[in-house]
Each structure stands twice: as C-alpha cells, then as structure tokens.
Amino acid sequence: MNWENIFSNALESAIGRDAMVYALAAVGLNLHFGYTGLLNFGQVGFMAVGAYGVGISVIEFGWPLWAGVLVGIVAATMLALVLGVPTLRLRADYLAIVTIAAGEILRFIFRAAEFRDFTGGSNGINGFAGDFNDANPFSNGQYGFWIVKFSETQIWVLTVGWTLVLLSVLLIWALVRSPWGRVLKAIREDEDAVRALGKNVYAYKMQSLIVGGVIGSFAGMMLALSAGSVQPDNYGTATTFFAYVCLLLGGAATIWGPVVGSMLFWLIMSFTENMLRQAVDNDYIPDSIMTGTQVGQVRFMLVGLLLVLLMVFRPQGIFGDRREIAMTTR
C-alpha cells in the first residue's frame, strides 16, 4: 500500500477540479434548496446547458469564448424559466419530479444521433478550450506544495474555478443578507405568510431559481473548459445527487457549507477509492469479493449511504442549524 500516494491523491482531490466544480453546483443549489426551499433535482441540467452553450458557440458557430459564456448564461436563464413556470406554483415535490425529468430530457437530446451535427451526439464536442488555455499566465512546470502537485493547465483551471467559487459565495452572502434574501428565507419557512404580506412569492422563487441555475451553469462551463470537451454522459442524474451530498454534508443554508462540503466529499471519495483500489491491486482483498471494476461501484454505494445517514442523523450537515432547513413540505 502506497500511503503517500493515497494521501496526496486525496488532498489533490479536495482542492482539485471536481471539488471546485461541485462546490459551484452546490453553491447554486444552496440558494435553491437551502435558502428558498426549492427542491431542484435537475441542477445537472443547468450544468449541461452551460457546458453545451460554450461548446456549441465556440465550435459550431466559431464565436469567441466570452460569447460562449454569455450563451451559457442565457441558456441557463431560459431553462430556469421553462422549469419554473409550470412548477413553482405547485407543491415542492412537483418541482423535484419535473427538474429531474428535465435533466434527463436534456441529456437524451444532447446525445441523440438526430442532432449530431449540432451536439456531437454521444461523443460530445471536443477541443474548444483554445482561447481559455491561451490566456493561461502560468508557464510550463509543476505547481503545488508539500505532496500536492498540479500541472500548469490544471492550476490555471483551478485558479479560475476557485475564483468563481469565491465570487459566487460572496454574491450569495450579499444576497441572503439583503431584504431580497430575507424574503427567500421567509418563503422557505412559510410561503402562505409571505403571500399574505403581499409579496409575489412566485416571482421571488423564479429569481432564486435563475440565480442558482446560472451559478450551476458556471459549474458546467468549468467542467467543460477544464477538459476542453463536453460529453453528454457526464451530465446524468448522479451528478445532481453528488452535488446534493456536498451541500448537505457541509450544511444547507450556510454560506461556506457547500464549499467545505464539496472539498470534504471529494477528499473522502478519493481516499476510499484509492485505498480500495490499492487493496484490490495488492490482493489484500481477493477478487472473489471485489474486483477492480467494482471499486468504482463501491463509491456510489458510499454516496447513497452518506446521503441516508446524513438525513437521518444530521440533516443540518456540519455547519448548519436544524431550524434553518426546509425538511417538511407544506
């Protein structure tokens, strides 16, 4: 067992690309679920339109990167409107069903052979990170500290990504302490009371869905730009559930909860996966119990188990306050 390898991988994961992407997605979800009480199970849909917005604009239309980012933001806003109009007037679980369905619809459409000229079918779109990588100020070499090492492209992605995380956290912090944010929290606590005060609950929910969705689309863009490619099957329902685990682990309705949750989540995931993989490779675990391909499956089991245990024993997560979470439907 190469423990140094396991620990360095775990640490790299904790501040690496996945942690950054899921932190962004979870910050968006935090506004939806944590502060407004909206059960959005289609965050991956926002990520997908962000990623494809950039990919299609840059590769198919030949537009510059900034235009692609704008397209992604507009697409996420449109998606929020399409999802919100029929469901935000209904009970919370309708939104859950419709958003999870919408995420799958988008994935089916993006990977369909019918639209291959546009979306690249199941192969996705490749090679659109040119502009992004050209802007890389880091010269060739290794960057990092102690046992953590990143290449110059990775460190560039991480710098941009974590800056975005920071900005979005700042935005959420400013929003939720504003009068607007207080209305959101009031909607989470008692929608009817807010309506009785003459607020347009529907409009507030819609605004929350749009803002959180746009933050989610940035997560998709960063995921796509980091590899310069977008593959439809990276945008399945599991992605949303991972983001939920990140959010609930750190604590919904807290400013830093989703970010810390995401770092911790990927630390745990990487640690267990690498440990199991090495144990299997070195035959500490015989093949009859677990093979190499089954290690990846164990990590999904872990996600499920984590979700159940969190909800049963500590729904407020690490930092949260139990009274601050919308866990009962009205």
Added chain:
Amino acid sequence: MRRLRGRADAVGAGPLGPRRRLSARPLIRLLVTLVAVVGVALVATAIAGPAGAQDPPTTAPPTTAPGGAPAPVDSGQVVRGILRYDDEDGEEVPVEGIDLTIESQDGTFSQDVTTDEDGAFEVPVPGPGAYVATIDPDTIPEEVTLKDEDRTELAFNLGPNQSRNVLFPLQFGEGTGSSDTFFNRFLRLGVEGIKFGLIIAICAVGLSLIFGTTGLVNFAHGEMVTYGAIIGYLFNVTIGIPMLLAAPLAILVAIITGFGIDRAFWRPLNRRGTGLIAMLVITIGLGILVRYIFLYQFQGFTRTYADYQLQTRGLELGPVTIVPRDLATIIISVVVLVLVALFLQRTRIGKAMRAVSDNRDLAESSGIDVEKVVGYVWAAGAGLAALGGILLGLSEQVSWLMGFQLLLLMFAGTTLGGLGTAYGALVGSLVVGMFVQLSTLFVAPELKNVGALIILILILLVRPQGILGQAERVG
C-alpha cells in the same frame, strides 16, 4: 435558547406529534435496520450474482435478426459488422457512410462510428458487459431501407474475451410486407404501448398509493421494481423453479421486504419526526445504495429469464400479431389492476387506504390505525412493483438499471393522472406507455422517452392536478 429550539422542533414535527428526544435506542435500532436492509439486498442478490457469473448470458436477445447470429471471436474485445444489401441482380453491395453508435447500457462507454467503403465498421470496447448498437436511419441512402424499420437498436451482451458481429439487415428499395404501412405500424406500436403502459401502471399504482398515504415521493421505487425482477431471476434461473411458481414467490418475498422495511425503517423515522423532504432525500440515497449493490452483485449484464423467451409464433388478432407472452402480460396486468381497484373499493383495508389518502388526520381521528395502513401500503406497493419488474423482465430483460430507467416514466404517469390518486396513476401510465411507443412513429427510438417527459411538463402547465386529480388552490 433551549426553549426556542424545543418549540421549533415541535412545530417542525408536523401532524405526528412532537419530536421525541433523541435517545440511544432508536438510533441503534435505525442503524441496525440500515445494516439489515443492505444485508438483505447483498445476500439476496449475492446468490443471483455468482450463479449468473458461472453461466455467462450467451443467449442472443430473442429479437436477433435472421443472419445476425453472434459470432464470438477470441481476439481483443471489439464490436464489428458489415452493412450491405442485395441489389436487383442479387449482388451484394456494401453501404458506406452509415452512422452507428455503440454504447454500454450503463452509460460509461459510448462510441460513434461510420461504415467505410466496404460497409464495415469496428469499435473496440472496454470489456464485457451489456451494450446497445444504434443505427442512424437518416444516414442510410435513399434507395436502401432497414428490413425492420422500427428496429434501429440492437441490445446484446458481451462475455469476457468475446467480440461480436452486429447486423442490421438492409434491403433494396422501399420496404414491403405488412409491417410497413403506417396504419399497421400504428396498430402494432399501439399494442406495444398498451402492454408497456400496463406495466408502468402496475408499478406506478404502488408509487401513487405510497404518496397518497404518506406524502412521500419514493425515489427508490425503481429499485423496488428491480428488486422484484432480480428475486424472480434468483428463483427462476439460479434455483430453477418454473416461472409460474417463481413469480408468485418473488412477489411474496418483495411484499415481506416492503412490509419489513416500513416497520423497521420508515416507521421509526416517522416517529422521530423526520420531515418529508428529508425522507425524500433518504429515498434517493437508499435508491443509489441499493442500485449499486445490485450492480455489484448482479453485474452490468442484462439477463433473460429461463422461460417464455423464444416466442416466434404469434397469434393473429385481426391485423395485429401478438406473441402469447405479450398477450399474457396484458391479461395478467388487466386482471391485477382490476383486483387492485376492487381491493381499494370493497375491502376494509382498501377503504382505509383511501381514507388515509384523502385526509390523514381525519382518518386517524375516526379510529383508523394509520401506521398499520401505511405498512400495508408499503407491502402492496412492493408487491406490485415486483410483479411489474418481472413482467418487464419477461418482455425485455433483467438488468440492474431497469427500475431506475422506468422511474421517470412512473413519475410521468402518476403526475399525469394526479399525484396520489390510484386510478389516476393507472390512466396516466397508460397514456405515457402509449405515447412512448407511438412516438417512435415520428421520432428516433432513442428520443421516445423525451416525448413522455415533455408531456409531463406541459400537463403540469395546463392542468397541474393531473387528469383525475382534484383541483386545489395552488399559489
């Protein structure tokens, strides 16, 4: 501060009374239960898993086209094929430039490929597993057609160190024969749709009953479907009991499991005052956990039951031909659904279920033991889901993902009919099933589920309470 917290908890606990203080005993019981749930799933499927592994599913799907017999080769794992047709003179002509997609059914691998000038294609694949080959009909030249225009997808299993040929039979000129007129295709797909809709309905009635009585949207209902199908596989293939006996046994096991999980898991959670949203997230977590336990034990292969697989001689009912298995599926589904309706309408416990659905507090205060009713609902839901899983496994195949793939269609069906109404779920599911199948008349088969889900969103826009749901005041 302490007093405030106590008050907030009591308010948050909902209709089930104030939250009890967290003591060690229920915690331990919950943990034990969770371990037991995982254990049951592991043990139950462990028996099915290795047995299946000794007996790798080499049987081709019953729908394999004539001439498309699998030809296992001992070289590296590739999927290949040659697309050609016989022209008017009977000469073989290869077709260049047809797009195909080879992908694994769990979505981890996907590769597009185009045929070369010999009409051949070859795709290296990562390893054994269940794959689907899809042909893009739009890239087929105009003078050529697929022999079976509806079959643009071919599902197959790849054993260890196997390669295989995939064949889509082509023919020169416009397709001929009875299957090609629009009306006949409409009829055939309509029958398919009725069958599929009935299967969705069987699964979805349980989902709807659970939602009605507890208010919980059960995201793990798909796994209850898979569970039934896998237990059925265990009895039918691993142990070797004939299907007619294996199916009722599997359903019985599922009913006991459903009842047990309610008694040991959901009821204590409810008593602790866990909120509905928290429970919804718990069903998602349980669903992921159990789904990957199925994959771990049952592996990514799709498998077939031992009985009723090769049915080539169909019964002719007017213009439609239907194989006995599908006819039996339809009849069984209709009978079971009628029985469920009678059960809900006539029996004491069925009436109690409707009463709890209608108004939980009122039912409780008129002397109905709500917890007991909810227990029966979970048992019935699990049993119906298991039956649906077995019927789906018979008409298609058994796989670890089958239930999850059906989940969104179940949601569409129940929402369409009106969340929480048992009869609504029935009607809605039928509509969804028909829509999914009939939409392949106009769109590519890979997009058939999209239509049903879009309909779901549209229905919510114009009639949020569903077809049979009662209008209530919403925001």
